[in-house]
Amino acid sequence: xxxxxxxxxxxxxxxxxxxxxxxxxxxxxxxxxxxxxxxxxxxxxxxxxxxxxxxxxxxxxxxxxxxxxxxxxxxxxxxxxxxxxxxxxxxxxxxxxxxxxxxxxxxxxxxxxxxxxxxxxxxxxxxxxxxxxxxxxxxxxxxxxxxxxxxxxxxxxxxxxxxxxxxxxxxxxxxxxxxxxxxxxxxxxxxxxxxxxxxxxxxxxxxxxxxxxxxxxxxxxxxxxxxxxxxxxxxxxxxxxxxxxxxxxxxxxxxxxxxxxxxxxxxxxxx
Amino acid sequence: xxxxxxxxxxxxxxxxxxxxxxxxxxxxxxxxxxxxxxxxxxxxxxxxxxxxxxxxxxxxxxxxxxxxxxxxxxxxxxxxxxxxxxxxxxxxxxxxxxxxxxxxxxxxxxxxxxxxxxxxxxxxxxxxxxxxxxxxxxx
Numbered sequence: 001x002x003x004x005x006x007x008x009x010x011x012x013x014x015x016x017x018x019x020x021x022x023x024x025x026x027x028x029x030x031x032x033x034x035x036x037x038x039x040x041x042x043x044x045x046x047x048x049x050x051x052x053x054x055x056x057x058x059x060x061x062x063x064x065x066x067x068x069x070x071x072x073x074x075x076x077x078x079x080x081x082x083x084x085x086x087x088x089x090x091x092x093x094x095x096x097x098x099x100x101x102x103x104x105x106x107x108x109x110x111x112x113x114x115x116x117x118x119x120x121x122x123x124x125x126x127x128x129x130x131x132x133x134x135x136x137x138x139x140x141x142x143x144x145x146x147x148x149x150x151x152x153x154x155x156x157x158x159x160x161x162x163x164x165x166x167x168x169x170x171x172x173x174x175x176x177x178x179x180x181x182x183x184x185x186x187x188x189x190x191x192x193x194x195x196x197x198x199x200x201x202x203x204x205x206x207x208x209x210x211x212x213x214x215x216x217x218x219x220x221x222x223x224x225x226x227x228x229x230x231x232x233x234x235x236x237x238x239x240x241x242x243x244x245x246x247x248x249x250x251x252x253x254x255x256x257x258x259x260x261x262x263x264x265x266x267x268x269x270x271x
Numbered sequence: 272x273x274x275x276x277x278x279x280x281x282x283x284x285x286x287x288x289x290x291x292x293x294x295x296x297x298x299x300x301x302x303x304x305x306x307x308x309x310x311x312x313x314x315x316x317x318x319x320x321x322x323x324x325x326x327x328x329x330x331x332x333x334x335x336x337x338x339x340x341x342x343x344x345x346x347x348x349x350x351x352x353x354x355x356x357x358x359x360x361x362x363x364x365x366x367x368x369x370x371x372x373x374x375x376x377x378x379x380x381x382x383x384x385x386x387x388x389x390x391x392x393x394x395x396x397x398x399x400x401x402x403x404x405x406x407x408x409x410x
Binding site (some may be wrong): 071099121139192252269 | 297300317319320321322324326330339341344345346347349350365371373375377378406407408
């Protein structure tokens with residue numbers, strides 16, 4: 001009888017503290033969809049998309065990670081070709097020996113910059129909306145961007161920035177269109193070492209299909225480097241993650257890049 | 272039994288991982304398709320981006336050399352059961368790698384057997400199917 005009473009007390013206490021028990025189980029360091037299985041898309045029908053709201057933690061899964069980059073040599077202008085020659089990528093159609101790789105991101109610890117943050121390592125990211133901004137908080141690099149939604153125009157002749165200058169407007173209740181300009185030409189577009197100039201303009205379209213799904217389309221226009229605009233991402237599907245997801249850090253630091261070059265890359269030169 | 276369970280869990284984890292390998296660089300420097308297994312003593316385990324790498328002393332062909340062999344980033348390795356504390360200096364390990372072509376003690380880890388018999392899987396061997404990753408075409 002006494003044993004039954006003790007079991008009853010313990011069971012009751014457990015049931016009365018579901019929040020605490022659940023809270024203790026919440027995982028840290030989530031790597032994203034398709035990696036850990038911790039944030040698989042919810043099962044069952046998704047709800048309708050909320051109006052003019054992209055906030056949440058989002059993950060494109062493996063579709064966001066593009067190791068080989070883009071095959072765009074056919075679009076190079078003479079200047080584009082010249083700039084591309086100086087870039088020795090670790091992957092893609094113009095892959096260089098790992099000992100000659102001069103990718104500023106992976107060998108120097110430079111920022112990925114924009115739009116490479118979307119075109120190479122689009123790991124999970126969080127969107128936060130305020131009255132006059134949309135903030136993009138990226139797991140990769142633990143970096144953020146500010147997209148102004150207060151109606152301001154892009155600067156006409158800005159000092160280039162690694163992540164440029166961005167403004168956004170709602171095309172309809174479910175589509176945010178973002179224009180970016182003033183992008184530092186030290187950054188590569190992708191993992192294949194494709195270059196860009198400071199004249200490049202980038203358009204992102206975030207279309208919220210339903211509560212759980214976002215589609216991202218990215219269009220580039222850089223007549224100094226490419227003979228016509230091109231669309232590296234076309235309706236990339238991105239899924240909503242649980243709002244209590246703790247994302248890992250994925251920071252490519254200069255000291256890590258140096259250690260890798262010393263220990264691995266410098267010794268891996270081909271004969 | 273425990274070892275078999277680890278192997279099964281490791282294989283299952285690898286199957287679940289659908290992110291492309293070699294997210295930072297291609298396999299051009301590697302002697303792909305060749306596998307060597309080395310028994311050695313860990314000197315350092317570096318948990319870093321864009322690649323983690325393991326350093327260990329191993330006797331291959333009568334000479335002890337200090338090997339430096341890489342894996343993918345912590346973000347990719349964590350779901351496969353790897354961690355910052357997977358190795359410590361002095362650990363006796365058996366490491367299977369794809370070596371580089373030039374004979375230097377460098378390569379890419381395929382899997383490691385830890386002192387307790389646990390097998391940590393890093394990557395599938397490069398096969399003709401997995402070798403050429405076509406660049407994404409312009410849309």
